Amino acid sequence: MGSSSLLLLLATPLAGTLLVPLLPATFSSVRVRGFAALFGGLQLLVGLLCWQHPPADLQLSWLPKLGLRLDLGLDGLSLPLVLLTALITSLAILSAAADQSRPRLFFSLMLATNLGVVGGLLARNALLFLLAFELILIPITLLVAIWGGENRAGAAVRFLLYSAVSGLALLAAVLAFAWFNPGGPAFGFDDLHNAQIPPAAQRWILALLLLAFALKLPVVPLHGWQPFTYSQAPTPVVMLLAGSVSKLGAYGLLRFGVGFLPDTWAAWSPWIAAAGAISAVYGALNAIAQSDIRRLMAFSSLGHMGLLVLGLSAATPLSLQGAVAQMLAHGMIVALLFACVGLIERKTGTTAIPELSGLMNPLRGLPFTMGMLLLALMAAAGIPGLAGFPAELLVFEGSWTTFPRATLVSLIASGFTAVYAIRLFNRVGFGRLDNERADWSSTCWSERAPAMALTLLVIAAGLWPTALTGWSESESTRLALRSQPFLTGQVSTLADSGSHLVAVTFPSAAELRTS
Amino acid sequence: MTTPTATAPEPATAPLIPPSTHRYADVIHRLEAGGSMLPDTPENLMQIIGIYKAYAVPMDFYWRDLLYIAEQVFLDPLPAFKYFISQEYLDLPNSYAGDQSKLRIWRGGEKAHPELLEFMAKGEAGRMPKLLHHLWHDRINMEFAEACMEAMLWHQGMGGRFYDYLASDAYRANADRAIKAYFRGNPLMLGLYRLFPEMFMEQVKKMSYYANLGLFWEVMAPVFFEMSDIYDEGGFKGVPDAMNFLVNGIFAVAGRPIYHHVFIKGECFEIIPKSEGFTWLYEAALPYVEAVFYRTAPFRGTKSYNAQAYQVPADQADFHYGILYADVFPVGSAGIPPTLLMQDMLHFLPPYLEELYKQHKRGDEDKLIQLGITFQRSMYNVTSAVIQALRCALLYPLDDTDPEHLLANRRFFEAQMDRFLRPEARLPQIQTQDYR
Numbered sequence: 001m002g003s004s005s006l007l008l009l010l011a012t013p014l015a016g017t018l019l020v021p022l023l024p025a026t027f028s029s030v031r032v033r034g035f036a037a038l039f040g041g042l043q044l045l046v047g048l049l050c051w052q053h054p055p056a057d058l059q060l061s062w063l064p065k066l067g068l069r070l071d072l073g074l075d076g077l078s079l080p081l082v083l084l085t086a087l088i089t090s091l092a093i094l095s096a097a098a099d100q101s102r103p104r105l106f107f108s109l110m111l112a113t114n115l116g117v118v119g120g121l122l123a124r125n126a127l128l129f130l131l132a133f134e135l136i137l138i139p140i141t142l143l144v145a146i147w148g149g150e151n152r153a154g155a156a157v158r159f160l161l162y163s164a165v166s167g168l169a170l171l172a173a174v175l176a177f178a179w180f181n182p183g184g185p186a187f188g189f190d191d192l193h194n195a196q197i198p199p200a201a202q203r204w205i206l207a208l209l210l211l212a213f214a215l216k217l218p219v220v221p222l223h224g225w226q227p228f229t230y231s232q233a234p235t236p237v238v239m240l241l242a243g244s245v246s247k248l249g250a251y252g253l254l255r256f257g258v259g260f261l262p263d264t265w266a267a268w269s270p271w272i273a274a275a276g277a278i279s280a281v282y283g284a285l286n287a288i289a290q291s292d293i294r295r296l297m298a299f300s301s302l303g304h305m306g307l308l309v310l311g312l313s314a315a316t317p318l319s320l321q322g323a324v325a326q327m328l329a330h331g332m333i334v335a336l337l338f339a340c341v342g343l344i345e346r347k348t349g350t351t352a353i354p355e356l357s358g359l360m361n362p363l364r365g366l367p368f369t370m371g372m373l374l375l376a377l378m379a380a381a382g383i384p385g386l387a388g389f390p391a392e393l394l395v396f397e398g399s400w401t402t403f404p405r406a407t408l409v410s411l412i413a414s415g416f417t418a419v420y421a422i423r424l425f426n427r428v429g430f431g432r433l434d435n436e437r438a439d440w441s442s443t444c445w446s447e448r449a450p451a452m453a454l455t456l457l458v459i460a461a462g463l464w465p466t467a468l469t470g471w472s473e474s475e476s477t478r479l480a481l482r483s484q485p486f487l488t489g490q491v492s493t494l495a496d497s498g499s500h501l502v503a504v505t506f507p508s509a510a511e512l513r514t515s
Numbered sequence: 516m517t518t519p520t521a522t523a524p525e526p527a528t529a530p531l532i533p534p535s536t537h538r539y540a541d542v543i544h545r546l547e548a549g550g551s552m553l554p555d556t557p558e559n560l561m562q563i564i565g566i567y568k569a570y571a572v573p574m575d576f577y578w579r580d581l582l583y584i585a586e587q588v589f590l591d592p593l594p595a596f597k598y599f600i601s602q603e604y605l606d607l608p609n610s611y612a613g614d615q616s617k618l619r620i621w622r623g624g625e626k627a628h629p630e631l632l633e634f635m636a637k638g639e640a641g642r643m644p645k646l647l648h649h650l651w652h653d654r655i656n657m658e659f660a661e662a663c664m665e666a667m668l669w670h671q672g673m674g675g676r677f678y679d680y681l682a683s684d685a686y687r688a689n690a691d692r693a694i695k696a697y698f699r700g701n702p703l704m705l706g707l708y709r710l711f712p713e714m715f716m717e718q719v720k721k722m723s724y725y726a727n728l729g730l731f732w733e734v735m736a737p738v739f740f741e742m743s744d745i746y747d748e749g750g751f752k753g754v755p756d757a758m759n760f761l762v763n764g765i766f767a768v769a770g771r772p773i774y775h776h777v778f779i780k781g782e783c784f785e786i787i788p789k790s791e792g793f794t795w796l797y798e799a800a801l802p803y804v805e806a807v808f809y810r811t812a813p814f815r816g817t818k819s820y821n822a823q824a825y826q827v828p829a830d831q832a833d834f835h836y837g838i839l840y841a842d843v844f845p846v847g848s849a850g851i852p853p854t855l856l857m858q859d860m861l862h863f864l865p866p867y868l869e870e871l872y873k874q875h876k877r878g879d880e881d882k883l884i885q886l887g888i889t890f891q892r893s894m895y896n897v898t899s900a901v902i903q904a905l906r907c908a909l910l911y912p913l914d915d916t917d918p919e920h921l922l923a924n925r926r927f928f929e930a931q932m933d934r935f936l937r938p939e940a941r942l943p944q945i946q947t948q949d950y951r
Contacts, residue, residue: 363881364844433844442877 036107040090216249235342279306284416319398358433390465581729621737
């Protein structure tokens with residue numbers, strides 16, 4: 001398949017962004033929604049074709065004076081995330097209410113967000129990545145500001161501020177890459193990888209990258225925007241934000257941090273692992289204390305991002321594979337969680353846990369939605385057979401040899417997931433259905449469909465974990481900075497093969513002890 | 516909550532006593548005017564009569580099977596087939612229906628209702644062996660009837676002499692004879708009886724309550740059938756008419772004997788003979804209303820009650836889990852008695868109620884809850900009939916001109932309404948039509 005498919009991956013959401021607002025006013029919001037989802041679906045289809053027939057990289061000159069080139073490419077790290085983004089965009093659009101207000105602008109902005117995320121994932125040029133990264137800021141801020149909850153203005157401003165800082169930090173990092181490159185300013189990924197940047201400059205750049213991407217993920221203590229935004233943003237926006245946009249932060253850490261600054265990353269990784277473990281515990285404990293489902297989900301997401309960061313910091317083949325799997329699994333799980341929460345909110349009018357009970361009631365509750373929510377919570381808690389388990393297992397297994405303490409702390413935090421999951425379900429699902437409030441209609445199949453699709457995927461990925469891990473197997477092995485005792489042979493073989501992405505291989509803790 | 520859709524009729528002349536200041540003053544004034552706790556609206560009338568019909572068909576099975584168990588199954592240690600009622604009991608003539616009845620309440624036949632027989636043959640799943648219908652629960656759920664019986668047995672001591680009689684020497688002697696006759700030739704069971712006589716005696720008492728409830732419902736089934744027929748003919752003009760029919764029915768059959776006979780190898784053992792003089796109103800109807808409508812027990816499956824945390828009252832008289840207090844919303848949970856009753860009634864809903872439920876809430880999806888709330892309304896009407904009957908028997912006519920008598924009636928009504936001051940009571944909800 002030619003490299004034109006890469007352009008198609010970008011052209012589809014771009015066309016949607018431009019065409020959806022032009023739809024005639026006579027189109028009902030349901031038809032607008034369907035039309036917008038079509039673009040997401042097309043993008044997914046093109047993504048699947050790219051999977052079957054990997055396209056060649058595309059290199060087009062754009063603004064040569066600035067060093068901005070349209071360098072696009074797909075590999076084992078970006079392809080699964082592109083597919084995930086296309087899928088979640090489609091399902092998030094379909095999760096919108098049938099009577100969505102100002103649907104043309106709403107769905108257009110959703111597709112613009114998709115354009116930014118996919119642009120970032122396809123970029124093979126740091127400046128292009130930066131452009132795509134910054135592009136996301138505008139539609140999300142507008143989506144929160146216009147369609148958000150009661151405190152939408154505050155949430156939008158907070159998101160804007162945090163994202164602006166994140167964008168500025170990334171801009172500085174990208175420029176620093178160019179300035180400190182002894183070979184002259186260049187932004188291509190290959191150039192960045194081969195650049196011999198001085199160690200002191202590497203440290204500054206990595207600090208900026210960590211700031212930029214840890215704000216996007218987020219990681220404690222840079223998470224201030226997340227619970228507020230997640231609690232105020234419309235459900236489809238949160239699905240996209242939590243399921244896909246935040247993964248761009250993880251992808252950035254992996255691509256730029258682990259990939260381009262391996263020495264500094266390896267040196268700083270104990271601190272990064274500590275931040276991941278703290279995020280995991282902080283997120284889980286805060287989730288237990290929440291009295292609003294959206295905020296609970298937000299902190300839960302924060303905790304799971306901590307696990308992801310732990311996997312990235314260990315940078316062993318398994319942990320990196322686990323981190324990519326965690327991006328995919330968490331993307332699907334958190335989208336499913338918010339799809340269910342959106343249905344609950346649409347029917348009951350609230351997400352306040354004290355105001356909800358008895359939703360498992362078979363006749364007047366929301367048993368189907370609650371069933372899917374239970375499954376999503378189980379997946380988030382890492383129950384075997386669901387998507388969360390293989391991802392977390394790989395992260396823990398991959399990180400254990402490098403950072404046993406941080407892994408142990410994260411394991412305990414993962415156990416807390418079950419605590420808030422059970423607490424939430426016990427309060428909201430069981431107990432007495434409030435006679436005064438329980439006057440809502442049941443969910444119809446079209447409302448359930450997006451969540452059902454995600455549910456099936458979460459189950460399928462649990463039963464067939466290769467769907468999560470297979471994509472990145474070779475890429476994560478090439479990017480690995482450390483070996484693991486039972487994978488040492490494999491890594492050294494690849495390293496010996498002259499792969500330019502294999503970096504320093506440190507002995508593991510066990511190996512150090514035996515020596 | 517909307518405003519009540521009906522109020523008590525305005526008296527033509529100035530009232531002889533001042534208005535009540537009770538929280539349920541409106542309801543009390545309505546009762547004093549000869550009305551029911553349930554507001555008099557055409558929809559309420561339609562709902563309660565429709566559900567009486569849907570209730571009466573399974574009830575026709577309940578009373579027959581209760582008597583079958585009390586009289587035939589008796590102490591069978593493995594009563595796996597106690598719900599497989601014999602043809603003899605399906606054909607057992609109802610004492611208040613058919614040509615043979617001395618007091619004919621229902622104009623229909625004396626044998627099991629045709630709709631019941633049709634359902635028993637096919638169920639929901641179609642024709643298949645009876646055992647499969649049973650195991651699939653595609654049948655009349657006798658478990659509900661047994662739960663009601665157990666409520667009466669367990670609460671006991673709610674007035675009347677029936678419970679005291681179960682501890683009498685005469686009863687124990689009769690029960691002893693029946694036990695020995697039932698297990699004649701079975702040394703194992705007779706040996707166990709010797710070792711644990713009270714266990715067997717307790718089982719016989721339980722059988723006596725089976726008989727008690729069976730005889731109670733034998734009356735109620737034709738009453739409800741007749742009410743449904745009268746409504747279909749356009750005979751009832753309002754809820755008070757329906758209530759008065761019940762009041763009249765209560766007085767008409769009040770003296771019906773309550774007894775317990777057991778048939779062992781063709782011989783009849785009179786464990787509670789008719790000659791003891793136990794009557795329908797005092798030994799069955801009133802205890803039933805108290806035990807089932809008011810008290811019952813916290814049903815399993817809907818909520819966990821922790822007795823050690825005082826979530827269950829220590830005094831049985833404080834129990835308030837009956838249909839008048841019930842939260843009908845948990846209906847639909849597997850295996851709990853209210854759900855079983857709602858499922859039984861679901862099979863026999865008249866078309867006008869089917870149509871009504873389709874128009875409200877979730878339509879067909881939550882029909883079980885909607886009919887459960889209809890049932891709650893109808894039982895408030897039955898309780899109103901019982902309250903009016905008690906007032907009639909113990910106090911003064913409603914049109915009495917003596918203010919002292921009217922005040923006595925007022926105190927009685929207020930005392931009855933005090934039982935609904937609990938937050939769980941559904942009396943305020945049934946005053947409006949939007950409680951469905």
